[in-house]
Amino acid sequence: MIGMFDSGLGGLSVWRELTRQLPDEPVIYFADRAWCPYGPRSHQEIAARSERIARWLFDQGASSLVIACNTATSAAAAPLRARYPHVPIIGMEPAIKPAALATETGEIAVLATRATLAGDKLEQLAARYRQQARIRLLPGDGFVEAVEAGELDTPNARQVVARALSPLAGTRTDQIVLGCTHYPFLAPLIAEAAPQATLIDPASAVCRQVHRLIALNALETPASEPPRYRFVTTAGAPDMQAFIGRVLGRDARVETLALD
Incomplete structure (x- = not known):
């Protein structure tokens, strides 16, 4: 399973491309809307929050991680890779x-x-x-x-x-x-x-890198059943559900999680 997170709805632009390139992979998408936007926060805050989200995603079964947020990538990609050296962690890079x-x-x-x-x-x-x-x-x-x-x-x-x-x-x-x-x-x-x-x-290039790394690490999911997509947010689930339906054209149930 691929874990993805962003401060909010923006990473769904990456989710859209990822599910196009890797239609058989299950994905859990985490929107930290209670903390959105990340931009005004310090790098230390964002790094600590990102590590908390990453741990939760790994606890849910994610075997790779996409930081679908440029700000979080800048603040947290390096410390997350150092903490989880055996997990493919892919961030955003301005093209x-x-x-x-x-x-x-x-x-x-x-x-x-x-x-x-x-x-x-x-x-x-x-x-x-x-x-x-x-x-x-x-x-x-x-x-x-x-x-x-x-x-x-x-x-x-x-x-x-x-x-x-x-x-x-x-x-x-x-x-x-x-x-x-x-x-x-x-x-x-x-x-x-x-x-x-x-x-x-850059979403297309980032998703090609995701594909390369999960294949390299033998983490691909067999295409034996329809992929499972899960959406979780720390706030604003109804708005997020409506956005997914209107913009991505997909019916989705969005879970709310209070992440301390």
Whole structure:
């Protein structure tokens, strides 16, 4: 079983791609909506919370872990891998490399939470490609909150997106990296606000890595029965259930768990 977690609904964009690439794998998805958003919290808080969630997922039978959250990856991937060295742990990485390789104008942008933009992981990644492209860092203030509220195409969501993308006006930016798993759910509005740019979502590459590692570690589930999908949240189960039905087109029962 694959365990996945995010601060909220954003990681469902990764879940959607994972279940497309690995249709036979059971997945348990954990949304920590009581703590959402993670962005304003310290790395120490996020790392401790992530370790608590990971332990719970392993107790439920998860044999691999997907950190479907860029902020949690930045804060917790390294300590989790150190604590669980024999468990495949896959995190999110902003797709700066493919953006830098694909740009025709030499100008790209990374759209992410302020916590991700301020992290060492992103800075180290950006430093490798600054000679190939000018990299603009754009905070997606309000994006996570809009998605969590189910506002995927409302006047407020359009205003939030337009404000975040306004620094690109008059630039030659032709690639935008979606550096938060919530952001693909706002992709139509982002594309509308920056029609000259191609949006790059790392979910597909991340899920290919999940496939590679579970195969390498002989953790694949035999395709002898339909896969089991389980959804758990620390808050807002009815809203999450409605979101899964409306956005992912799937009927789902969402469990509520009080995680101390």
